Amino acid sequence: MGAINLAAVVRQYEEMTAKNPADLEIARTLRFLYYLSGEDEKSLAALPGLTADEQKVWRGLMWTLISARDRIAGMSRADQAAAVLDALEDVRAALQRQAPLELGEIRFCERVKGFGSYEATPTSKFSVSRRYGYIRRSVTSSAKRGPTTCTGCSSASG
Secondary structure, eight states: OOOOOHHHHHHHHHHHHHHOTTOHHHHHHHHHHHHHHTOHHHHTSOOTTOOHHHHHHHHHHHHHHHHHHOOOTTOOHHHHHHHHHHHHHHHHHHHHHHSOEEEOOEEEEEEEEETTEEEEOSOSOOOTTSOOEEEEEOEEETTBOOOOOEEEEEOOOO
16 A cells, blocks of 8 residues: 555545535545645635635634644744634634524522522512522523523622
8 A cells, every 4th residue: 555645635635626616525624634734825715605604714713723833933922822812713703693692591589509509589570679699591502402501600699
């Protein structure tokens, strides 16, 4: 069996992409191979069939990988880490626009004893002069719902 090198794999995926230009998985794999080869401009190229928002996320992810991989002369590790975090924040913001979140359930409480331990308010009518605690139940994407579990508590004492 002959030796396999990255350049040969890139050529193979370029041929596959030429034969199947609409195949997203082949195109995505080729972009990763370009990244591994240091061909950054090619790794950032648009992918077939993605919306503009999806392209932005893809480019942002690739740019984050490139930023994390490459050392920039004269830039401290802390400054480089900050640049990578900035790139990740851009991706997070783009993804958040695509996956609007909604609250599953909020319960007002008479008393919060600790995480997952609370006394729920028995009424849905509240007085403005009284302070209440609250339990924020799981926050889920509208596209994927899981079981509702307590994810945070807040005491309104004070």
